[in-house]
Amino acid sequence: MMDLHSLIYFKKVAELQHLTRAAEELRVAQPSLSRTIAALEADLGVKLFDRVGKGIVLNRNGAILLRRTNNALRELEDARRELADQEAEENRTVTVSLFAASKLLPQLISAFKEEYPHIRLQIVQHDLRDQGEGERDIAIFSSMQPATGENQRVLIGEELLLALPEDSPLASRRELLLSDTAGMEFICLHKGKSLRTITDLYCQMAGFSPKVVLECDSPETVRELICAGMGISFVPSITWHGMDTKNIVLRHLSCPVCKRYINLSWRSKGYLSPAVILFRDFVQDYFAVLGQP
Numbered sequence: 001m002m003d004l005h006s007l008i009y010f011k012k013v014a015e016l017q018h019l020t021r022a023a024e025e026l027r028v029a030q031p032s033l034s035r036t037i038a039a040l041e042a043d044l045g046v047k048l049f050d051r052v053g054k055g056i057v058l059n060r061n062g063a064i065l066l067r068r069t070n071n072a073l074r075e076l077e078d079a080r081r082e083l084a085d086q087e088a089e090e091n092r093t094v095t096v097s098l099f100a101a102s103k104l105l106p107q108l109i110s111a112f113k114e115e116y117p118h119i120r121l122q123i124v125q126h127d128l129r130d131q132g133e134g135e136r137d138i139a140i141f142s143s144m145q146p147a148t149g150e151n152q153r154v155l156i157g158e159e160l161l162l163a164l165p166e167d168s169p170l171a172s173r174r175e176l177l178l179s180d181t182a183g184m185e186f187i188c189l190h191k192g193k194s195l196r197t198i199t200d201l202y203c204q205m206a207g208f209s210p211k212v213v214l215e216c217d218s219p220e221t222v223r224e225l226i227c228a229g230m231g232i233s234f235v236p237s238i239t240w241h242g243m244d245t246k247n248i249v250l251r252h253l254s255c256p257v258c259k260r261y262i263n264l265s266w267r268s269k270g271y272l273s274p275a276v277i278l279f280r281d282f283v284q285d286y287f288a289v290l291g292q293p
Contacts, residue, residue: 004076006040007069009033010048014058014066017049078271085273092119092275099125099194100142100262101239103219104290112282119275137276139265140283142194144201147263155287158238160199160258161250163222165229168249175252182208185231187222190215195260199234202258223248236260238290262287 013022013033023030041048048062058066085092098105102125109121124136141147146154162176170176188210189196203210213231216222219240222233227247235250239262264287266272266280 002040002043006036007072009036010040011066011069011073013037013056014048014062014069017056017058019056074270081271081273085275092273093122094119094273094275094279095122095124095137096279097124097136097139097141100140104239108283108286111286112279115282116275116278119278121279137267137272138280138283140262141265142198142260142262144198144260146261147265149265149268151268152263152265153284155262155264155284156238156291157259157261158236158291160202160253160260161235161237162232162253163226163235163248163250164232165226166247166249167229168232170251171249173251175254177255178202178206178253178258179208179255181210181232182206183211185213186210187214187216187225187231187233188212189217193217195234195236198260199258202256205256234258 009022009026009028012026013019016022016025019030019033019037023033026033037048044061044065046061047059048065049056050059101108105123109123112119112121140155146157162181164171170180188199200210214225216225219235222235225231226233237250264280264283266276272280
């Protein structure tokens with residue numbers, strides 16, 4: 001009989017394609033699990049697995065049922081979450097993965113909490129590749145091209161300027177070719193940071209690899225190091241706005257024009273709680289004001 005119990009058992013067997021391991025993870029006896037699968041096949045009138053030697057392999061029928069089962073279980077999980085939200089209106093948590101604009105984080109969180117003090121924000125900062133989509137509700141990330149996914153929005157596009165000491169020979173020029181900086185010493189974010197990846201790519205487009213002498217993730221420290229003549233650096237024009245520019249100059253770059261996009265994404269599948277929707281919309285409104293001239 002095809003019920004929730006048998007579908008959960010089937011899902012585990014289909015994922016592992018191994019009865020013994022599936023029985024161990026489900027903590028049931030293997031003969032009982034085998035009978036459940038056999039009863040499910042009898043109820044559906046089709047075989048779900050092909051027997052290969054002593055093992056089993058999910059067949060085309062099984063693949064169809066697994067896809068439908070995953071959808072059904074996801075819907076049930078969404079129902080559970082939605083009902084829980086109804087019962088705990090004042091107890092919300094939004095998981096936010098932050099990969100860009102971290103300098104704005106304190107102001108953003110402060111503004112949001114002032115308006116929605118009952119919503120808890122859980123901020124994580126890991127590489128997007130290290131996370132499954134289900135582990136986060138919202139992600140803020142940067143890219144060289146604007147994000148175009150159905151569950152994504154571009155928050156702002158911002159120019160990347162070059163910051164250099166005011167006594168630099170290049171400081172007298174209003175605009176620089178990026179290739180003019182080849183061979184100069186750069187202060188950059190650490191490898192793996194999205195802004196660092198983007199600026200490295202722009203340097204490659206200009207025909208060189210940046211000579212990185214220092215890696216630092218603090219805009220304030222970057223400014224001090226530039227003032228001390230330790231090197232030059234890329235500076236995002238909007239998200240790093242307000243950085244003290246005393247004794248340093250900011251210059252436009254061309255060939256290529258250096259720009260990045262700050263993007264917002266949310267889970268493409270599954271239920272979005274009211275708290276997630278509130279935060280998603282708040283972030284868009286916040287950056288809309290930020291991006292105004």
